[in-house]
Amino acid sequence: MTHRTSTLAVLAIVLGGAVGIVSSTQPWLQVTLAGAGAAGSRLDMAPQSAVEVTLYRERRVVEMARGEVRFEVAHDARRPFEVRTRSAVIEVVGTVFTVRDRNGPLTVGVERGHVRVRVRPRERTETSPAQVIDLRGGELVVVRDGRAEPVRRADTPSLSAWRDGWLVFDNTPLEEALPAVNSYRSRPIVAIDAHVNALRLSGRFRADDSAGLVALLPTILPLTAAARPDGGVELRAR
Numbered sequence: 354m355t356h357r358t359s360t361l362a363v364l365a366i367v368l369g370g371a372v373g374i375v376s377s378t379q380p381w382l383q384v385t386l387a388g389a390g391a392a393g394s395r396l397d398m399a400p401q402s403a404v405e406v407t408l409y410r411e412r413r414v415v416e417m418a419r420g421e422v423r424f425e426v427a428h429d430a431r432r433p434f435e436v437r438t439r440s441a442v443i444e445v446v447g448t449v450f451t452v453r454d455r456n457g458p459l460t461v462g463v464e465r466g467h468v469r470v471r472v473r474p475r476e477r478t479e480t481s482p483a484q485v486i487d488l489r490g491g492e493l494v495v496v497r498d499g500r501a502e503p504v505r506r507a508d509t510p511s512l513s514a515w516r517d518g519w520l521v522f523d524n525t526p527l528e529e530a531l532p533a534v535n536s537y538r539s540r541p542i543v544a545i546d547a548h549v550n551a552l553r554l555s556g557r558f559r560a561d562d563s564a565g566l567v568a569l570l571p572t573i574l575p576l577t578a579a580a581r582p583d584g585g586v587e588l589r590a591r
Contacts, residue, residue: 380537380560381515394434397423399515401536421533423451423513426466440496444469450488451512455532462493462509475499515560522554527588530554538563540584548590549576
């Protein structure tokens with residue numbers, strides 16, 4: 354296993370009953386899985402991400418607790434690769450895709466290949482079948498409140514632009530954008546009310562310059578930004 358380190362990104366690898374934890378303090382973490390059942394797959398993890406990888410003879414399973422992870426899965430038809438999140442299970446054989454889950458909507462975007470997303474409804478009944486969505490290169494789906502929104506074409510590589518030090522937002526509600534920004538901060542930027550949370554942000558911003566983003570926000574959105582005594586920032590409607 355080779356790795357680059359990441360701010361509070363944590364990976365647990367389970368193989369034959371052994372568990373290893375990898376974590377540290379750089380902008381992101383890169384882990385290449387090698388050995389029985391891994392087939393050379395790679396995970397790139399954004400800050401504040403946590404996953405557990407279990408390698409079985411017949412399948413490879415990732416339990417994703419939170420964060421943003423880009424998966425580059427080596428083809429192995431005998432050992433399908435499965436990513437399990439709060440909102441859905443993503444099944445693949447060999448592909449490149451990114452999963453974003455920061456305790457809000459789940460986003461899955463495919464750069465190349467094919468994945469199948471099985472949505473976990475909040476309330477399942479015998480008359481409400483689970484949604485199953487097939488995604489191919491250049492397609493993205495958002496799962497919100499137990500339901501998948503329509504699949505759309507998107508610049509899916511931009512979902513993992515943090516690998517190059519950028520955060521990219523495309524008409525993204527601040528409620529969803531701020532958790533990604535805050536993963537690079539010791540004190541959070543918070544929206545005080547629902548109106549501010551609903552404001553939408555588009556653009557490309559340096560991941561390591563949240564102070565610059567805070568200074569820019571009042572010039573592009575109808576809000577004010579005020580520093581808190583603890584170093585955090587409050588956003589209020591203007």
